[in-house]
Amino acid sequence: MQIPVIVQTGGLLVLSNVFMTYAWYGHLKNLHNRAWWIAALVSWGIALFEYLLQVPANRIGNTQYSVAQLKIMQEVIALTVFVPFAMLYMDQPFKLDYVWAGLCLMGAVYFIFRA
Template identity: 45%
Template sequence: MTLPPALVPYVAVALLVGSNVFMTFAWYGHLKFKAAPLYVVVLASWGIAFFEYCLQVPANRMGHGHFSAAELKTIQEVVTLLVFAGFSVWWLGEPLRWNHAVGFALIAGGAAFVFYR
């Protein structure tokens, strides 16, 4: 399937968002199930991570012509922070404090330099 070139960056970013949702659940979702044996949560996390890879790899392959590898990684990191912030509040019930917001904003500000021409 070939996408129109104008859609490529949007689809790549959408795939990165989806992959980060899966990866955040793979890495942190088990924290609500502390009674589960470690080997069970490791296997479950691997299973969830498979779907993350099914989105991440195409996102990087598709996006690499439009974005540099450094830009793709930077997008992924900013998306990770946004997804994690929502996940932390919604799934884990952990409120974000002002210092988290400031720290995330500083990271996003630093990420902006990657895209500076």
């Protein structure tokens, strides 16, 4: 049984976004008392795993989707990963702006994937 391209691409992009979100923002909580260059080196190490997942996701996805469609897919996934991360891990309050941003991205999905 072949796993559909959308599932392969989406799954890899979700995992890559988990790593990238943590690489970009996790140091604000965990390494806030360290020099910026230490946080940068740690973040680069974490981001390596993001690239090991993101590159194959885009290569697989590009067999059926345009680059623009892949980018919009990635942005939707990024917000889907970021909001729970911000709230649960970084202790940020929920903002109605997250809903508005999500609705704007749904509009982007509509326009980029319409026939």
